[in-house]
Amino acid sequence: MANSLLILGATLAAVFSLQPATAQKPAASSYMQIFYEGPGWMAGRHVLTYSPAFRGKTQELVQETDSTHQLSPNGLMMGTDASVTQTTYATVTTERGTFIPDGNGKSHLETPAERQLARQREAAQFNRAFHLIEARADLGRAVLTKALNEAAADGWEVVQLAPIGTQDGLVYLLKRRKG
DSSP: OHHHHHHHHHHHHHHHHSOOOOOOOOOOEEEEEEEEOOTTOOTTSOSEEEEEEETTEEEEOOOOOHHHHHTSHHHHHHOOGGGOOOOSSOOEEETTEEEEEOSSSOEEEOOHHHHHHHHHHHHHHHHHHHHHHHHHHHHHHHHHHHHHHHHHHTTOEEEEEEEETTTTEEEEEEEEEOO
16 A cells, blocks of 8 residues: 555656646748739839849849830830831722722732732731730740749748739739748
8 A cells, every 4th residue: 555655646746747738839931922913014124023022032024025025015005116117108998999009109909919918918917926925925924933933942832822903913922931
């Protein structure tokens, strides 16, 4: 019985002398936002904005070619010398057919070959414009992809994505755990 009391007393002493376990606090998180202006960003302006700064940068610019620069909203509004065409005589369509300027200050009836050539030129201009728009969008996506990959390499994870603005802009919310 004495041994039993001694064991019980030692057990109670051990139990009551233990320090209460401290609850572990969850690791604090930090957040960053990456604002992407979308494919319609203004030439010469940033396509990405970081909040707060990421790797010492608050904005990203895209190096564009002269061709893709012309397709930006401000390039289309301002125009360039290469995109301005002046015509002194207008094309006129009557019951007899379409009369086109001939470059000598006169007009003549458009031939089927000239009509076909005009269609080919329009198709080529459309295709060129389409490819330039696509190239411009690719430039913006490449900058965005690079930024997201760099953020992921630094331990950031995209936790939310939302549209912003009217030009297909996006905001990425990223989270990184500390500790």
